[in-house]
Amino acid sequence: MFNHQKYEKQYFLPPTLSYDWVKKETVEKAPTWCSVDLRDGNQALPIPMNLEEKLAMFQLLVDIGFKEIEVGFPAASETEFKLLRTLIDNHMIPDDVTIMVITQAREHIIRKTFEAVQGVPKAIVHLYNSTSEVQRRQVFQKSKEEIKQIAIDGAVLVKELAEQTEGDFSFQYSPESFPGTEVDYALDICNSVLDIWQPTPDHKVIINIPTTVENAMPHIYASQIEYIHKNLLYRDSVTLSIHPHNDRGCGVSDAEFGVLAGAERVEGTLFGIGERTGNVDLITLAMNMYSHGYDPKLNFSNLNAIRKQYEMLTRTAVHERQPYSGDLVFTAFSGSHQDAISKGMKYREENNVEKWDVPYIPIDPVDVGRNYQTDVIRINSQSGKGGVGYMLETNYGIKLPYKMNEAMGYATKKVSDEMNKELSAEEIYQVFKENYIDYHPYFELADYHFNKGTGKEVTLSILTDGKQIEMYGEGAGSLDAISNALKDYFDFDYALEVYEQHSLGKDSSAEACAQIGISHYGEIYWGAGIHEDITAASVYALVVAVNRLEDALVSQREIVK
Template sequence: MRNVEKYSRGYFMPPVKSMKWAEKEYIEEAPLWCSVDLRDGNQALIVPMSLEEKLEYFQLLLEVGFKEIEVGFPAASETEYAFLRTLIEQELIPDDVTIQVLTQSREHIIEKTFEALQGVNKAVVHLYNSTSVAQREQVFRKNEEEIIDIAVTGAKLVKKYAEETKGNFQFQYSPESFTGTEMEFALEICNRVLDVWQPTADNKVIINLPATVSMSMPHVYASQIEYMSEQLSYRDNVILSLHPHNDRGTGVADAELGMLAGAQRVEGTLFGNGERTGNVDIVTLALNMFSHGVNPKLNFENIYKILAKYEKLTRMKVHERHPYGGELVFTAFSGSHQDAIAKGMKWREEKEDQYWSVPYLLIDPKDIGRQYEGDIIRINSQSGKGGIGYILMQNYGLDLPAEMRESFGYSVKNVSDRKHKELMPNEIYDIFLKEYVNIKTPIEFINYKFTQNDDYETNVSIKINDEVHEFNAVGNGRLDAISNGLGSILGIDFKDLVYKEHALEIGSKANAVSYVGITALDGTVYWGCGIDVDIMTSSIKALFSAVNNMVTSVNPSIENGFTFSK
């Protein structure tokens, strides 16, 4: 690509090597979660939420289980101010939930913020100012000491107004654009703010280190976090927080490695809404922990409900491939994937294994409210026999023999390919009924009568070209007797009859289903299925269905060519 020379790496590695995070295998416990949907998320919407919509979204966040929620920047607009006042005056904030508000390091904004907080039970006051080289040089045109003075002055003002305002307040400081700041300077400015606030074990301070713009690979961010965690003053009384954005598509990785590096808290949004490419997605982070057997302490057991309300209130669409929440993320179209999933599900039923290990499925979709039917296996021209068989079994109780699944699979894929579309379960079932079940052309089975002597004697009534005929035959079993009769009377030659039956448990009627495969003299196998309340009748119907499929395949006009002899 052209112009590559204009780009340089604008981030800063720590002055000392910090790689202890790389020795850890996984995140052992959930962090403190803070939703910033109502601030970072809302400000990034094409149409920001109204007061009523923000109130509804706040209730959604409570249902998910957030205990810290950033509700806005009350000094920024009347809607933001009114929203905070409504929460406080209508007593909509549960006792175990702490709201968070954002303020710049400017006195009139800080004053307005505390005015909006009058009467609140407890709140986090989040102070920030930009610290990166680019912001210092290009936006503020101030040197390092002048930038520190902005932060320290703001910290003193926040402390002053907190002392004058009734309520319980916790302080938070963010060196905005942390990832573009020299690590020694980021450490100095944070420690200077901490010196003002003097955190204690009973009144801890939050130091939030945002990837306001993601500028590096995730391991660099982790090293930056580890350096700050090890060097911060008052560390035992500091809650180290992350606020990753997703500019490089690594927001989740940044947060996960940042937690390994010592962070105890994460700010993010549902499904990653936020400026530009968005904030880190808390749904993905939480369910990634869940997949490792770690309780995320957030409730995503009904992901559909959460997703529907999120899309309604934000007017944003969650992509079909979005982790966990997307429509297609548990779906397999590939034949080999479908077969592995179907076999894995069956193995799990047989073994009753304690741990989830189904191929291609990171977690059990049912744990977050997804359904096996219609979610896991969907059928198109790329699908295979395993997936198609799974659809029939799960939706209609039909357990096809393995060989029949392969034959039927080609039929389904051909229809999907010809129509150039995905096939729904009811369409697959209709194809199966049409091609295999109780086939009556050209030979329609009407009735039978058996007499068991040394051999099974049978009398069978059939219809050909609207004429009813009867024939007698014998065999070493009922189905064998009828099979022999079809060969000797109608001259239909086949061999190697394959038979399977089971009860049809899905549906209101108690039916039996039988499957029969027969091999023509040229080696081609033809299949039929019979469904009836009587198991013997279902097996005979399956045999006739297979025979009809064979004779019409060999000669589509065979119904005009039979010679019937008694």
């Protein structure tokens, strides 16, 4: 039964509520990024990664630029324990990368964790225990003091074992289920752990505030983080970290607001893949910074390749509308969007614009390894003239006059609608070819030659009804002469309304494309021609336009009958 009355808010406001973070405009400096793909991300997979896949994922994260990587829960499974030993024993951890391992505040798990990290160059030991009111009451059936003592005992043991184990260790503590924990109580636990670990500015401790289950709006989380930030002990010796989940779909907002509120470090995953509804997507966070002109300190210049490797390693498909990385995030099908994008791209080229400000596309797709020709504008029955014209120009160099572009848009939309599919660039060109280059239902051009000298008199041969007909015409120029010959033969009149031509390449051997529009009682009929000789291209275009006019007149006569 869909009954909202069975729910009530499950979060706690800080004792003193402030909103200083609201005064900040955007995230200008990259936080320390910590990938938890090998732990939190792996826990989300129906089929967890095996050792080889985990090693490949670790290398992918290193290549992207992560300096802190949580590699797993070594006490949880043999595979995760082996991963730690493989990385350490084979010297696979770069000098500038710190791995992190997570452990519950339970003695046997802490001891197993230190067995796994024996001899590590640098590692963060991440200690946590659940602190929420609902878990204290329902799961542990313990008081606040008893739960706090679990954290203190764990912190003591972690410190002792770190002193006895070969390796360079730093510590992290998380009050798990923080959103359901009284904020001042969570702060008290964190400060009690800090008292055990005694951090210094040269040997900092990480206090990580997880949105284990997102149950409040982002501004509430930001205010909670601001309270922690302002009231932590040893503040100059603590890195304040956040770990947003996405239960309400606000993980990105939680993270960005949390950084504005004082957090200096963010834990998350690529593409937001994590247990239940997922972790915050670090790609989205980093690219949001990038889109504002700030260096995120992570390299997503080949995001397509990253996504494909990630999907292969995790057997998880990234949604086609996933911000920045989905297949269709730079793609416009809507006609009005396509028209604006096409004009924006043309404006950039014509005005040599340095800063990116193309309508509907927040970042340059090329920056993340995407392609204008295949990614930006794609054509289906929702598309319009702008998109069709863009596809022809970017893929084939064909620049259509405005009104012809409109007619071509309708022709393409009709084909897409009838086929109920998206059209490729090749299929769009085929529509153009069939409608405006090879359209000869009534006659075809067989031959023509101009009388020597003037170039204003022409002898023209056409094929119609299986016969070859010769005709003669003269005019102010070569095209006018051919036009007059056709007018005399077909006994109708029209005006040469539009005539445009351009090269399809930059060298002298490139073919030319001509477009001609002839008007008859207010209607324009279009033809196009492609040939290495511009005069020939123009003649072919005129022949198609006249065929289209004759087609319209025949249809009108049929209606009259």
